[in-house]
Amino acid sequence: MADKKSLDNVVNVIAAMLRDAHASHGVVFNTRAMRLTYRKIVSRLGNEGIGFLTKTLARLGKRFDQALTGQKPFVCDDLGCKPYLNTKLPKLFGEFFETIFDKDGHVLHDPDALSVRIVRQLLLPFGKYKLPYTDSQEHEVISAFKKAEEDLTNVGKNLQEIADLYRHYHVDTKERRYHGQRIDFYRDAENDAFRPIDDVVRDSRRALTKLFLRFDPKNITPRHGPGAVATKQRNSGKFRWTNVSSRITELYPFDEYFLSSQGAVCDTYKEFFRIGSEDLSARVLLVPKDSRGPRLISCEPVDFQWIQGGLGGAIVHHVESHYLTKGKVNFTDQNVNRNKALESSITGDYVTLDLKEASDRVHIDLVRLLFPDTVLPYLEACRTLSTELPNGEKLKLNKFAPMGSALCFPILALTVWALLHGAAPNVDTRKRIFVYGDDVIVPRAFARSAITTLESFGLLVNRDKSCCQGFFRESCGMDAFKGIDVTPVRFRTVWHKSPRPDTYCAYISYANAFYDRGWHHTYREICNMLESVFGFIPSDQMSLKRYPSLRCSSATELNFRSRWNRHLQRYQYLVHDVKSKSHLEENVCGWQKLLRYFSEACPPPYIQSMGSQQERDFIFNIKPAFSVSLYTDRRTSLLVKRWR
Numbered sequence: 164m165a166d167k168k169s170l171d172n173v174v175n176v177i178a179a180m181l182r183d184a185h186a187s188h189g190v191v192f193n194t195r196a197m198r199l200t201y202r203k204i205v206s207r208l209g210n211e212g213i214g215f216l217t218k219t220l221a222r223l224g225k226r227f228d229q230a231l232t233g234q235k236p237f238v239c240d241d242l243g244c245k246p247y248l249n250t251k252l253p254k255l256f257g258e259f260f261e262t263i264f265d266k267d268g269h270v271l272h273d274p275d276a277l278s279v280r281i282v283r284q285l286l287l288p289f290g291k292y293k294l295p296y297t298d299s300q301e302h303e304v305i306s307a308f309k310k311a312e313e314d315l316t317n318v319g320k321n322l323q324e325i326a327d328l329y330r331h332y333h334v335d336t337k338e339r340r341y342h343g344q345r346i347d348f349y350r351d352a353e354n355d356a357f358r359p360i361d362d363v364v365r366d367s368r369r370a371l372t373k374l375f376l377r378f379d380p381k382n383i384t385p386r387h388g389p390g391a392v393a394t395k396q397r398n399s400g401k402f403r404w405t406n407v408s409s410r411i412t413e414l415y416p417f418d419e420y421f422l423s424s425q426g427a428v429c430d431t432y433k434e435f436f437r438i439g440s441e442d443l444s445a446r447v448l449l450v451p452k453d454s455r456g457p458r459l460i461s462c463e464p465v466d467f468q469w470i471q472g473g474l475g476g477a478i479v480h481h482v483e484s485h486y487l488t489k490g491k492v493n494f495t496d497q498n499v500n501r502n503k504a505l506e507s508s509i510t511g512d513y514v515t516l517d518l519k520e521a522s523d524r525v526h527i528d529l530v531r532l533l534f535p536d537t538v539l540p541y542l543e544a545c546r547t548l549s550t551e552l553p554n555g556e557k558l559k560l561n562k563f564a565p566m567g568s569a570l571c572f573p574i575l576a577l578t579v580w581a582l583l584h585g586a587a588p589n590v591d592t593r594k595r596i597f598v599y600g601d602d603v604i605v606p607r608a609f610a611r612s613a614i615t616t617l618e619s620f621g622l623l624v625n626r627d628k629s630c631c632q633g634f635f636r637e638s639c640g641m642d643a644f645k646g647i648d649v650t651p652v653r654f655r656t657v658w659h660k661s662p663r664p665d666t667y668c669a670y671i672s673y674a675n676a677f678y679d680r681g682w683h684h685t686y687r688e689i690c691n692m693l694e695s696v697f698g699f700i701p702s703d704q705m706s707l708k709r710y711p712s713l714r715c716s717s718a719t720e721l722n723f724r725s726r727w728n729r730h731l732q733r734y735q736y737l738v739h740d741v742k743s744k745s746h747l748e749e750n751v752c753g754w755q756k757l758l759r760y761f762s763e764a765c766p767p768p769y770i771q772s773m774g775s776q777q778e779r780d781f782i783f784n785i786k787p788a789f790s791v792s793l794y795t796d797r798r799t800s801l802l803v804k805r806w807r
Contacts, residue, residue, distance in 0.1 A: 177204055179685040179688035180285060188281055220285075228628075228637070232631065233270065237260065247261065250267075251267055251268050270633055276644050280648075283651045287653065292454050314621075318561075319528050322528040367582055371534055374487050378478075380474060383477045384476070384767030386469070386476065393444065393465075405437075408466055423755075443464040443466075445567070475569035494573065518623065521601035527543075545570070547564075579617065607631070664800045667693070667802055671711045674693070675714050693713075699716070699722040700716055702716035703715070738804065742805075745796065
C-alpha cells in the first residue's frame with residue numbers, strides 16, 4: 164500500500180491535472196467545478212485510500228469506454244454514483260459527461276472529443292499502479308488459468324468433430340451433413356452468404372500451407388530468452404545441458420543444435436551419457452503486474468526454451484517478409500494497428516477486436532487442424548506437455564503453449580489470421596485483416612462473422628475491449644476518438660522519496676508524456692517531485708542522447724559539473740544515469756562460450772542475407788562490445804553519475 168507521503172504526492176499530481184483540464188477546456192470545466200471536484204476527490208481518498216484511484220475510478224473509466232462504443236448507456240444507477248443535475252450521468256466530472264452523452268447516457272450525435280480525452284486522463288491514470296497484491300488475487304489468477312484449461316477440454320471435443328467433418332464431408336445445397344446428422348454452419352450477416360465451417364478450415368489450411376511452402380523449420384539459430392527457466396539454470400548455466408528431451412532430438416539432433424561445433428562433440432562426447440532425455444514439465448511463475456493482481460508466466464525447461472527461441476525467431480522473420488502476411492501479421496511493429504485504429508475512429512471502416520486469455524485458449528488440436536505437415540511436427544516437438552503450479556500440482560496442458568513460450572505469440576497470431584482469412588467472404592476482405600497477437604483489426608462489415616468464427620474454434624472475444632461501433636477505437640496501446648489520440652498517461656511505478664533508478668526513469672517518462680500532450684501544470688508538478696529527490700535533471704536542449712532527460716527544465720548547463728573532452732571536442736556534464744549490474748563468469752567452458760557467441764552475437768542464417776552489416780545489426784540488436792562471459796543481473800539497476 165502506498166504510504167501517506169506518496170499519497171500526498173499523488174494528490175498534488177491530481178490537483179495539477181485538474182488545473183490542466185480547466186486550462187484546456189475552461190468553458191466546460193470552470194474554476195468552481197475544478198475546486199468542487201478537487202474537494203470531492205480528496206474526501207474520497209481520505210475515506211477509501213488509494214483504492215479510490217486504482218479501483219473505483221478505473222471501473223468508472225472502463226464503463227466510460229464501453230459507453231463510447233455503444234455497449235451500455237453511461238448511467239449513474241449502475242455505477243453507484245449520484246446523478247449530475249437533471250440527468251442519469253454520474254456527478255463526478257459531470258460537466259464533461261454532458262458534452263459527450265445525452266441525459267439518458269447515450270453518446271451524442273456529435274460528442275466533444277476534447278472532453279473524451281480529458282475524462283480518460285482523469286479516470287484512468289492510476290488503473291495500473293503497481294501496488295502489492297493480495298493472496299486472494301494470486302489464487303484468482305491461478306484459478307483462471309486452471310479454468311481456461313478445463314474449458315479447453317470441451318473445445319477439444321468440438322474441434323475433433325470439426326476435424327472429422329473436414330476429412331469426411333459432402334455438400335447438400337445449404338446444409339452440411341455428416342453420417343446423416345446436420346452440421347452447424349454460420350451466416351455472414353452482411354453478405355447473406357453461408358460459410359460452412361469445414362470450408363473455413365480448408366481455406367485456413369490452404370493459406371498456412373502457402374505461407375510455409377518455402378519455410379525450412381530446421382534452418383534456425385537456437386537461443387535462450389531473458390527469462391527464467393523451469394530447470395532453474397541462470398546465465399552460463401543455461402548452456403550446460405543436463406537434460407534434452409528425446410522428442411526434440413528426433414528432429415533437432417543434439418550434435419547439430421546443442422553444441423557449437425564438431426570439435427565440441429569430440430571433446431565432450433563422454434559427458435553425453437550423463438545427459439537425460441526425459442520430458443520435463445514447465446513451471447508456473449507469478450510475476451508482479453499491478454494492483455489488479457500478478458501476471459502468470461510459464462517458465463519452459465531449458466532445452467525447450469533453446470529450440471523455441473530459434474524456431475520462433477525464424478517464424479517471425481518469415482511471416483513479416485512473406486507477401487501473404489507482410490504488413491498484415493506483425494510482431495515487431497505496432498504502428499500498423501495503431502494507425503488503423505486512429506484512422507477508423509474517423510471513418511468507421513474498421514473495428515478493433517481484443518481476445519480474452521488469448522494465449523491460454525489456442526488448443527493444440529486447433530494447431531494440428533490448421534498448420535501444414537511441413538511445420539507441425541517441429542511445433543509439437545518443442546512444446547511442453549505439462550506445467551507445475553506453485554503448490555506443486557502438475558497440470559496437463561491442452562493449450563498449444565502458455566505465455567512464456569517463445570512460440571506462444573507467433574502461433575497465436577497466425578492461428579487468428581488463418582481463421583479470419585478462411586472465413587473472409589472475398590479477397591478484398593482478406594487483404595484488410597490486421598493481426599498483432601491478440602489485437603485484431605477487421606473491416607466493419609466482417610466484424611460479426613469474425614467474432615463468430617473465432618469463438619467457433621474455442622477463442623474468446625473480449626467484448627468489453629472490442630470496439631465495433633461509435634467513434635472509439637483501441638488497438639496496440641492506441642486509444643483513438645474521432646481522429647484524436649485519447650490515450651491517457653498511465654502511472655505504473657509507485658513514487659518513492661528515496662533516489663531509486665526505476666522511479667527516476669519512469670517519472671521522467673511520465674513528465675515528458677504530459678508535456679507532449681500539453682498538460683504543463685502536471686509536467687511541472689512531476690518535475691518538482693523529481694528535483695526534490697534527485698536534484699537538477701538535464702533537459703533535451705543539452706542533447707544527451709540515450710540518457711534520461713526532461714523536455715525542458717529550469718536547470719541549465721551551469722547547474723551541472725562540466726569538463727572539456729579534448730578527444731570528443733565537446734563539453735561533458737556529470738549527470739544521473741541508470742546502470743545495470745553485471746558480473747563475469749570466469750569458470751565457463753570454452754565450448755559453452757562459443758555456443759553463446761554463435762546464438763547471441765552472430766546473426767542467424769535468415770538474417771545474414773539481409774542488407775548491409777549496419778542494417779543487420781539494427782534488426783538483430785547486435786552489440787559490438789559483446790562479451791561471452793559478461794552477464795547482466797536482471798532487476799538490479801543502479802543510479803550512478805556519469806560524464807556525458
